[in-house]
Each structure stands twice: as structure tokens, then as C-alpha cells.
Amino acid sequence: MKSKFRAKSAVSADKVRGGYYTPPAVARFLAVWAAEAGGKILEPSCGDGNILRELVSVADKRQGVELVPDEAVKAREFGPVDEGSFFDWLTPSECGQWDGVAGNPPYIRFGNWDEAQRAPALALMESVNLRPSKLTNAWVPFVVASALAVREGGRIGLVVPAELMQVTYAAQLREYLLREFSDITLVTFERLVFEGILQEVVLFLGVKGAGPARMRTVQLRDAQELPDADLDVPAAPTLLHDQEKWTKYFLGPKQITLLRTLRKSRDLVPLGKLADVDVGIVTGRNSFFTLSDEQAKDLGLTDYVRPLLSRSAQLSGLVYDEDCRARDLDTSLRTWILDAPRDLNDHPGLAAYVAAGEKEGVHTGYKCSIRKPWWTTPSMWVPEAFLLRQIHRAPRLSVNATGATSTDTVHRVRMLDETDPTQLAVAFHNSATFAFTEVMGRSYGGGILELEPREAESLPLPPLELVTEELAEDVDMLLRSGEVEKALDLVDRHVLINGLGWNPARVEACRSAWLTLRDRRTRRSRLGAA
Numbered sequence: 001m002k003s004k005f006r007a008k009s010a011v012s013a014d015k016v017r018g019g020y021y022t023p024p025a026v027a028r029f030l031a032v033w034a035a036e037a038g039g040k041i042l043e044p045s046c047g048d049g050n051i052l053r054e055l056v057s058v059a060d061k062r063q064g065v066e067l068v069p070d071e072a073v074k075a076r077e078f079g080p081v082d083e084g085s086f087f088d089w090l091t092p093s094e095c096g097q098w099d100g101v102a103g104n105p106p107y108i109r110f111g112n113w114d115e116a117q118r119a120p121a122l123a124l125m126e127s128v129n130l131r132p133s134k135l136t137n138a139w140v141p142f143v144v145a146s147a148l149a150v151r152e153g154g155r156i157g158l159v160v161p162a163e164l165m166q167v168t169y170a171a172q173l174r175e176y177l178l179r180e181f182s183d184i185t186l187v188t189f190e191r192l193v194f195e196g197i198l199q200e201v202v203l204f205l206g207v208k209g210a211g212p213a214r215m216r217t218v219q220l221r222d223a224q225e226l227p228d229a230d231l232d233v234p235a236a237p238t239l240l241h242d243q244e245k246w247t248k249y250f251l252g253p254k255q256i257t258l259l260r261t262l263r264k265s266r267d268l269v270p271l272g273k274l275a276d277v278d279v280g281i282v283t284g285r286n287s288f289f290t291l292s293d294e295q296a297k298d299l300g301l302t303d304y305v306r307p308l309l310s311r312s313a314q315l316s317g318l319v320y321d322e323d324c325r326a327r328d329l330d331t332s333l334r335t336w337i338l339d340a341p342r343d344l345n346d347h348p349g350l351a352a353y354v355a356a357g358e359k360e361g362v363h364t365g366y367k368c369s370i371r372k373p374w375w376t377t378p379s380m381w382v383p384e385a386f387l388l389r390q391i392h393r394a395p396r397l398s399v400n401a402t403g404a405t406s407t408d409t410v411h412r413v414r415m416l417d418e419t420d421p422t423q424l425a426v427a428f429h430n431s432a433t434f435a436f437t438e439v440m441g442r443s444y445g446g447g448i449l450e451l452e453p454r455e456a457e458s459l460p461l462p463p464l465e466l467v468t469e470e471l472a473e474d475v476d477m478l479l480r481s482g483e484v485e486k487a488l489d490l491v492d493r494h495v496l497i498n499g500l501g502w503n504p505a506r507v508e509a510c511r512s513a514w515l516t517l518r519d520r521r522t523r524r525s526r527l528g529a530a
Helices: 014-017 024-035 050-055 069-075 115-127 139-151 167-179 223-228 248-249 255-261 293-298 322-329 348-359 421-428 431-440 453-457 471-482 484-497 504-525
Strands: 040-043 062-065 081-083 100-102 150-161 181-189 199-207 214-220 276-277 289-290 305-309 332-336 385-388 397-400 410-415
Touching: 014 421, 024 040, 024 050, 024 100, 024 150, 040 050, 050 062, 050 100, 050 150, 050 484, 062 069, 069 081, 081 199, 081 484, 139 150, 139 167, 139 199, 167 181, 167 199, 167 431, 181 248, 214 248, 223 410, 248 431, 248 504, 255 431, 255 504, 276 453, 305 421, 322 332, 385 421, 397 421, 410 421, 410 453, 421 471, 421 484, 431 484, 431 504, 484 504
Parallel strands: 040 062, 040 100, 062 081, 100 150, 181 214
Antiparallel strands: 150 199, 181 199, 276 410, 289 332, 305 332, 385 397, 385 410
């Protein structure tokens, strides 16, 4: 029988252990590139030997290390392979002894990572003054260990998640790499490299030497273009100790310099100075806790629900008002969230619904199991505005004029002090702030940009007092019509150019930076895997 309250699919065993192997075109490229530094090459997580196979023709001395015994046996067809953890294998006597490292480190989340393997990896990070956390993924210490293994002037070529460029937990690693390497080239792809996996990857190509590294980015359509790739491209300006994400290196040098200047400008203030950004409600099972208008009526639960905004597509204008709410109620969207009392004795219809949830195991999920009682919905506060968490074409900050709350697909925004939510929403829609959403957020293989609360609070905004009531009305009308760029034109002209006195060329450079990063991101969603 089909479940009424579906849960998320279980994670596959391959995903848990990070077992995705290197495509031949990538393996060949990394092997040849690393071996240009010399004939002594290490493959630190060799799997069944895809990269080791390519090293046969270019490396005099090759060495593999593999944790999984069956895979180590397969890889020995192409060279010597030591079975075990790379972090146990990499003793001080091996550090700095290799001409090159070529590899595809495993992608294993902290919670799925066996403690016996994790402990030495994290200890290695601490030995070079990096501070791992419970967000640290296995690929991070693999990159550090690879850097320690090569000599000065040696090369490391690794397949790493694009998270290297954008996640907060890799910020220390980015600074470490800028210090330890003289040259860094990042090869990125419009198409996804691993078929069936939405994880975007980049090729990290580093030459060991005194930093700060000269940074280059090479953008290819797919892995098949690697043999003809020109890596000799202009270097971008680098900056140590800035905690910047490397997403900015997809821009030109002048655009990078402009955004760095604006980040420090007194013309702009971080969103977090004006409002708090928080996640929406994490229910533990949306299929149980959220309902359409029809479901709420049919189940007799209308006395136990509160208004809900459940999808980002519902934010079409500057204000989410009662007209928007009425339109959503006429659809199959989940427009209500359960707000059940703790005691069910006098509520037989609700008690029956809760019993149906228990029959399907809703109460055994982690989030529900730690609540007392499990059917109560947490954090039911109503925000003054909503902010898109996941962005496709453009960001959106909308005033909440309905008394609705939201699930965690949309962030909730609460004003600080005397901040006016309408002025905040208007000021948000400008080219400079939009450019920073792409730099500060993180994108995934499907082309979606995600902004977490702390990242959102770092977004710089122009002064709210420059926003007039007339401007707000015009912006709302344009956004409701889908004319996002015309709305930006309006705010840019009234606030940035007329209000702050910015040169139109500066504003156009911000718009160009936003479109460059957005279009690169969304192209991947259209192209898919190679």
C-alpha cells in the first residue's frame, strides 16, 4: 500500500563511503599533469586503479594506497598498492618525498565517517593548525595530506567537490592552499562529471611553493575537452586572510577588485545589521505536518492548522499578501501547517490523524522522536519577511503580510530595531546585492544557489532611507510581472546612482558579475552530465 506520509529515500552504500570512481578522461589528464613534475607519483585513494592505470605510461615509480581490500586487489594490476588508511600510511618520512599526487579523494560526511579512520585524518589537519569541525568532510584532510606528501615544486592534481570554492567549513583549507602553493589552477565543467550524481566537482591543480598562490580558472564544457585545454590563462588577484569564497574567481580581475572594494564600502551595510535571518520550520516529515487546503478540510483539521508558505515559487512579488494567499489556497499547494495541542483527549479527529502517522512510523524519525509529544510542531513564529533559501534565476526578499510562517525551503526574516520590512525588501533588489548572493552562496550540481542564514546576513545592502513608497510600489508591480531586471534597473537608478552617487559603469559591472555567475550556474542545470 502506498504511504501517505513518505520519508526521504535512504542514502546508498556507495554514497556513504564516498565510492565514486574517476572517469577515464579525468584520470588520464590528472596522471599526465602530475607526472610533468617528475616520475615519482602517489595515488592516495586509488579505488580499483583508474588513475594508477594511467600512470603506467608516464610515471617510473607509482604508488597507490587504498582502504578497501577488494579494491586494492584490483588496483595492483597497475602498480604497487598498500592496503590501509592514507592517514596512517603518510608517515613523516613520506612527507615531501613525492614529485606528484594524482587522486580522487572520497566524499564522506562527518557522521558517516568511521571514527577509527576519521581520528588520524583530523589529527593531521590539527598538525598544520587547521581546526576541523563536525561539518568537515573526508576530502578536506585528503587535500591537506596530498599537499604534505609532495616536495617543493611538486604537483598535486585532485578531483574535489566544488564545495572547496564555497562552503564555510573549507574556508581554512582555502587559506592553507593559498599559502602552501605558488600556483593554483581550478578546472571547472559546465556538464556534471559523474553521471547520475548532482555533486559538482572541480580539478584542483596545485604547484607546491611559497604563496600567496597565483589563481587561475579554466572553464570547460565537459571532461572530453581536457586533452586540448589551455591552462595558460591570466591569473586573478589573490588575497590571504579574507575568508572569501573562491566562487569569485569565475569573474574577471576588475570585477573581483570591485566586489572586494564594495564589501568594505561604508555605502553598504550587512543585512544582519538590519534583520535576523533564520531557517524555516524543520518538521521532520513535511508530508505529515503540512497540508493543502482541501486536505485540511477533508480531514477535519482546520482548527489545528496555521497559514504556511511551503514553496519558493509562491513569492512572486515584493509582498506576499492576502491576494497571493487566496490564490495559493485554490491550488494543491501545502498551504497549512499542523499546530496540534499536546493533549489529544478532546480532539478525536486530530487523534485519528496522529494515530495514522504513528502507524506509518512518522514518530520514529529523528526530529519527531526527540519531541515530547512528537506531533507538536516547533518554532511556529511568524516572520516579517521571507527570503529565498534556494535560488534559480534570481534572489527574492518579500514582505510577509499574511501571518504565515514557512518550512525550511524558505528562510524567515525578523526585523531589528526600527527596520521597515518594505524598505528592506526594496533595497535588497539591486545589482550589487545580487552579485554578492552568487559570491557568498553555494551552488550545487543541479544549478541551484543556496544561501544559508549566516551567508544571507553577510549580504551588503544600500541605505534603506533611500527607498520611497512610490519606488516600492513600482518594484512590486515589476516583480509580480516577472520583470526582475527592470526592477533592478529601477532600484539601481534611484538608490545606487541617484542616492549614493555611484558611477553607472560601477553599477553595470555589478550587474555583469551577477549575470556571469548566475548564467554559469544555471547552464549546468540545462546541460546535465557529460
